[in-house]
Amino acid sequence: MPFAKRIQGAKGAVVRTLAVAVCGLTLAGCDTLSSLNPFDKSDKYTMDTTPDVPNDQLYNDGLGRLQKGDYDAAAKKFQQLEKQAPYSEWAPKALIMETYTRYQQQQWEDTISTAQRYLQRYPNGKDAAYAQYLMAMSSYNQIPDITRDQEAAAKAMESLQVLVNRYPKSEYVADAKKKIQFAKDQLAGNQMEVGRYYLNNRNYTGAINRFRDVVSQYQQTRHVEEALERLAEAYMALGITNEAQTAAAVLGHNFPDSPWYKDAYKLLQSNGLEPREDRGSWISRSFRGLAGAVGLEG
Structure with a gap:
């Protein structure tokens, strides 16, 4: 018998065997088979196709929760909106609102992170200046007293200066300039703290550097x-009298009514000296052309 016919005959035998086995089942068994039929029209599969929440509804839900002080829920709504519509006009709105929500929670590092994301994605966005401001303020709000490390003050000053330089017409510039001055004052105050410590412990070189x-x-x-x-x-x-005299002279020239000048003058007099500026001194060079521009903060 040809090979093809043998295969065909074998197939027929298998089919007949299955048919006999099925026919040998009881009626109850047939009912059971019917109930397990995955194609039974009486048992339809329904796919879960929950539609996305409309973008405007998600945004308004976030605002509503924000107004109620439910910051975590508000942030999640804005995150959901950004993921749902990443290439739409809603994405930058959602991201800046998430940044603001994190700021309201005083989650400073999260605020900085989301603000940076906004600035990376939308450097020319209408809220870019605000994102920069929130990022700077997050560092600013972490500035400790002058006896502690001033890394936050340095970061705040840097971020605030970027705001002033990059967005000079922004409504946040005036406040940024004030806060830059405060951050500088903190950094200077910290240096003074360390310098006084060195001076009191007769580490004069360390004090001078500060x-x-x-x-x-x-x-x-x-x-x-x-x-x-x-x-x-x-x-x-240290016996370096010319620099001591220069420091006193520059102090007297710029702050003639300062009590610190009076102290410096007395110190020199007690050693038979008077204030005298050495124009080649680094102190003189530092102040050259800046007379009247110092001591703005009382």
Whole structure:
């Protein structure tokens, strides 16, 4: 018998065997088979196709929860909206609102993270200046007292300066400038704290380095007057009289009514010296052309 016919005959035998087996079942068994039929029209499968919540509804839901102070729920709504419509006009709105919500929660690092995402994705977005402001304020709100590390102050000052430079017409610029001044004052104050510690412990070189930072970098803070007087003290202790005299002279020229100038003057007089500016001194060079521009903060 040809091979093809043998295969065909074998198939027929299998089919006949299955038919006999099925016919041998009881009626109850046939009912059971019928109930297990996956194609039984009486047992239809329904796919779960829950439609997306409309974008405007998600946004308004987020606003509503935000107004009620339910910040976590509000943030989730804005996140959902951003994921649902990533390439629509709703995405930047959702992201800036999530940033604001995190800020309201005082979740400073999360605020910084979401603000950075906004600025990376929408550098020219209408809320870019606001995102920069929230990011800067998140660092600003973490500034500790001057006795502690001032990393947050440095970050705040940097972010605020970016705001001023990049968005000069922004409504947040005026406030940013004030806060830049405060951050500078904090940084200068911290340097003064360390400098005084070194001075009291007769580490005059370490003290000079700290006071030098204040004079060189933070001239427009209230600490510069004391820094100049402390420089006079430290240089006198080291016997470097020309720098001590220069520090006192620059202090007197820029702050003639300062009590710190009176102290510096007395210090020099007690050693038979008077204030005298050495134009080649780093102190003189630091202040050259800046007369009247220092000591703006009382």
